[in-house]
Amino acid sequence: MYRTLQQRLINHATQTVQELYGVTLERVAVEQPPTVLLGDFALPLAFELAKRLRKAPRAIAQELAPQLASMAGIADVQVAGAGYLNVRMDRAATVQRIAAGEHSDVGGEGFRLVEHTSINPNKAAHVGHLRNAILGDTFARLLRPDEYKTGWPTGVQNYIDNTGVQVADAVVGLVHLQGKSLADVHALLLQLAAEGGRIDYYLWDLYARVSQWYDEDPLQKEARRALRLQTLHELEGGENDTARMADLVATAVLSRHLETMNRLSIEYDFLPRESEVLLLHFWEAARQEMIARGVLYEETAGKNKGCWVMRRPGVEELADGDTDEDAKVLVRSNGTVTYVGKDIAYHLWKFGLLSGKDFGYRVFREYPKHSCWISAVNGEEPHPYFGTASAIFNVIDSRQNDPQSNVVEALRGMGYAEAADHYTHINYAMVALTPRCAMDLGYSLSDEDRQRPYLEVSGRKGFGVKADDLLDKLIAAAKGEVDARHPETPEAERIESATAIAIGALRFFMLKVTRNTIIAFDFRDALSFEGETGPYVQYAAVRAANILRKAGVTEESSIAALAAVDTSLFLEGGMEIATAGDDLWSMWLLLSRVSAVLEQAIAAAEPAILARYAFQLAQEFSNFYHRNHVLNETDADRKTLLLATAAVTRRELARVLDWLGIRVPAAM
């Protein structure tokens, strides 16, 4: 609603300036005045015009004001300060339109492919992985079609590096540290399942041990590294017991990861695996394509002699005889493909540019509303298609900025500018642990580490907070609060509320800071349910619902009742001191901004914008709640307005929280 009016105002202002001064404005800035007393929109355009017209800004503003005021839906326009044009909306009319759900649509054409999570399937998920998955899942929710918006057709995939060094390390541990055979690993999985144990936790420790084992004996170091490499090659080749063991383990860990994410309502549509990228020869197709397009060539001299390399962007054609030492190696001199090479092939597939190549698909698991597919050499029919994206969004740690830009530049170099332009790396800073948190977890720290503001999480060192452990702690803490407040409620309902609160706390914790902020994780902050937290926002929504329940009305009925009421009397504003009408109006004005905020969050690929807005809504409602006692309101019309305020707030709060993946509990 806010956005609709804003756009209309911009058009009207542009036209007015054109008519009055014959000046064409390219861009009209619209801001919100510092307080609602000054107005709902502020136009600083008189400042810009002052220079061009050689006239005082205030004088220009005076001339423009009456012209602008003629627009429908606008109550008045006033000149303030040095020349601001402050615009007031027709409050009563606007409130009716907001209540009716009028808003500008968000969405468009073209398949959006969001990729997130992508945890190496060789250990348990930790807090860093949670940030990735929560960011990606939330962004997908912003894009997807729903009752509010057209959205875009959206697919979510989780790339599984099941044949990489990390899985190889787990296999080395099982085989060479523990002497296990394929049958033994089978038995281990069965035993863990029977005992309620977990393979991802089991490997968390083993992986850390293996990483240490490689380097602990200087005499053995070389041999152990060779063993690691050999194991890796066996995985990549397939068709042997080492590869079978890796597949067994990686699939079991993957299932664990999906369970962990499922606790947070995070679901996937497709799980492409590296094993199929290899077995289906994606790279070979990409290689031929790249050679044909002159991006890839064999180096004949210099340090990269014998490799196939890619020219980096911005590097000029070299004179004959010169070698480009800075070129990126995609195929090593031993003939194997580098990570970036494989990634380029994979991304060509995403955009449907890999000349007819596609994965086979089979169903891996069922969610209540859809299936999750996994890559296969020989798939099932029929199946959905994912490699047809118009735009892709990769949620990956900022430390991968350079490799990611390599892939983009390869696409551009191949002439796929359209694809390169629609490749978004949703990067984010790491989650680290505060030294205090690390010590609480029982890690011993050096004096130097103790002084640092934060310590990087490392799966290789087994250093970090496991996702499920954190969730368990959060749920236990939330349960304690619920138990204390609602001892009479049945246990099952209390558990349900506690779970929703715990997940709300976690998701909000990860989403409230912007992507490039390093999160120094601490249990004290993460387990907080007060202040700028998910539970605070949930609580506001619950209280709004409670008002309606106690009043004996529904959300729909209280909104419908508003249509028959003239609210202008109750929304009247003051001149210098804010009135009750101003307070009420600012609640509605904030409510009107949903689609504007949503659009901004999508454009910036920044869910934090929406999370902060949710908090603002909750905070404004808490104010409203304390200033207005709805049930005791004696004026029938005003009571209708107050009930509608609670109803619309609940509606929009629930909507925004749903985009953030946070449920509103029945009671708190």
Place this chain on the structure above:
RNA sequence: GCGCCCGUAGCUCAGCUGGAUAGAGCAACUGGCUUCGAACCAGUUGGCCGGAGGUUCGAAUCCUUCCGGGCGCACCA
């Protein structure tokens, strides 16, 4: 050495494409539950927006430079 990111209240962070007296939360202190349930609200204390130049009617925001911190720069994935 090259590239990218960051430096805002005691702490953790917002601050949109430059706009009106820089905002939240936490912590500290004061006050508010017989109430639509206090996971809340009101108030107080707290900032030379790392330093210095510049652009502009106007800079936390843009440019230059310096200081301090982080990350990335493989024939590892």
